Amino acid sequence: MNYKSQAKIYDLLEKTYAKGTKIVVLSMDMDYMEAGEPIKGYLDQLQELKNVKRTNPELLPFIFLDPRRIAATKDLSGKKNYANLLRSELQKGNFNGIKMYPALGYYPFDKSLIDSYLFAQEHQIPLMTHCIEGTVFYRGKKKAEWSQHPILKYKKSGVEDPVPIPLPQSKNYQWSTNFTHPLNYHCLLDPKLLSEHLGYECDLSKLKICLAHFGGSKEWYKYEADGWNNYNKNINHGPLEDYQRVKNTLDHGSKRSIWWNASWLSVIYDLMIRYENVYTDVSFILFNEDLFPMLKFILNDPKVADKILYGTDYYVVTQKKTEKSLFHDLRGYLGEELFFKIAHENPQRYLETKINPTPPKKQT
Numbered sequence: 001m002n003y004k005s006q007a008k009i010y011d012l013l014e015k016t017y018a019k020g021t022k023i024v025v026l027s028m029d030m031d032y033m034e035a036g037e038p039i040k041g042y043l044d045q046l047q048e049l050k051n052v053k054r055t056n057p058e059l060l061p062f063i064f065l066d067p068r069r070i071a072a073t074k075d076l077s078g079k080k081n082y083a084n085l086l087r088s089e090l091q092k093g094n095f096n097g098i099k100m101y102p103a104l105g106y107y108p109f110d111k112s113l114i115d116s117y118l119f120a121q122e123h124q125i126p127l128m129t130h131c132i133e134g135t136v137f138y139r140g141k142k143k144a145e146w147s148q149h150p151i152l153k154y155k156k157s158g159v160e161d162p163v164p165i166p167l168p169q170s171k172n173y174q175w176s177t178n179f180t181h182p183l184n185y186h187c188l189l190d191p192k193l194l195s196e197h198l199g200y201e202c203d204l205s206k207l208k209i210c211l212a213h214f215g216g217s218k219e220w221y222k223y224e225a226d227g228w229n230n231y232n233k234n235i236n237h238g239p240l241e242d243y244q245r246v247k248n249t250l251d252h253g254s255k256r257s258i259w260w261n262a263s264w265l266s267v268i269y270d271l272m273i274r275y276e277n278v279y280t281d282v283s284f285i286l287f288n289e290d291l292f293p294m295l296k297f298i299l300n301d302p303k304v305a306d307k308i309l310y311g312t313d314y315y316v317v318t319q320k321k322t323e324k325s326l327f328h329d330l331r332g333y334l335g336e337e338l339f340f341k342i343a344h345e346n347p348q349r350y351l352e353t354k355i356n357p358t359p360p361k362k363q364t
Contacts (some may be wrong), residue, residue: 006045007052010059013314016323022058024351025049026099026128029064033104034140042069050094059075062099062350063089063127067112074112087119091355100129102179105138105151109188109197114204115133117188121207123355124277131268132182132213132284137176146175151187151197154256165256171264182211182267183259186250189275208277210309210350215264215280217288223263224294231262235269243273250274269298271306279350282330282342283311287320292333299338310343 003009013023027049029042031244040048042064053059063086073082089095098120102108108129120127146167153162169175187193191203214220226232231249249270252258257269271278285291299305312326331339 006048024060026062027064029066032068060096062097063095064099067106067110070112097126103137103176108184123185124353127209132212132216134144152255180263210279213284217285219264223265232266272304279307281309281311284317286330309347
């Protein structure tokens with residue numbers, strides 16, 4: 001994709017779908033990923049996206065949230081303070097949700113994010129967070145504290161008290177997935193784990209959040225291939241009451257085993273059941289038709305059927321297929337009823353907020 005204008009890229013995307021289709025567009029703040037200076041800084045890109053929205057009412061843009069930008073501007077006043085800017089833009093209706101990408105170098109339970117989360121939870125603003133391995137990740141040096149998990153612990157043989165899960169990977173691509181792992185959202189949404197991490201009581205269990213990409217194709221294959229471990233055999237159509245009677249992935253005794261061995265698909269499935277406002281989507285992975293049967297099976301599970309969203313990850317996924325073929329292939333396989341559910345009913349619920357946009361000031 002060689003177009004330099006966000007307006008042109010959106011114009012190409014819009015033509016794939018029927019007139020009136022609402023499209024979520026996600027901004028990205030790459031200023032802190034230690035990959036060199038971007039051609040155009042994030043704040044300038046954000047302004048350009050706002051301008052595109054003004055002439056395209058069907059566009060639903062999400063504003064990016066990075067704890068390092070929050071921390072770097074926390075002592076500034078007005079809109080120079082990014083936390084203030086984010087709240088203001090959401091209250092004005094300039095943006096319809098919040099985008100996160102922890103692989104750029106932070107955990108989703110970073111303490112600098114908590115106030116923004118509380119605001120989002122209060123107003124039921126949707127968050128969309130990257131939850132798959134990917135080619136976009138932090139390029140700087142690994143910090144010493146990143147060699148063990150900040151919250152999750154396990155019982156080590158010969159040691160009385162639980163110790164942090166070790167994270168020994170040495171290459172950026174490998175250890176950056178530690179930021180993206182779906183178990184981090186259990187740490188964020190479980191009040192006990194989060195409160196212990198923060199040092200004060202905090203409950204974000206009602207935070208509305210979509211774990212984008214449903215873990216990725218690799219993790220779906222991992223789930224299908226593992227016929228031994230119960231934590232990779234949890235997806236079923238049984239009633240919720242029966243499901244809650246057994247120990248699921250999140251309650252497994254060894255968090256270290258779950259961290260390294262459980263499929264991300266399995267973890268995300270349990271997160272959707274445990275927390276009422278956790279969603280996921282099929283963006284990027286929908287190019288892989290091998291996954292369609294499993295996806296259809298999951299979509300017929302009443303425990304999670306209302307939590308799965310249609311998405312494509314345009315224009316990244318065009319390296320695999322065109323937007324048009326992705327849309328037609330999935331719709332043709334699922335049928336109209338299931339496709340309407342993930343492309344209309346579920347996204348509509350996910351995107352609803354309790355915010356009343358601030359009306360623009362009258363010009364004098």
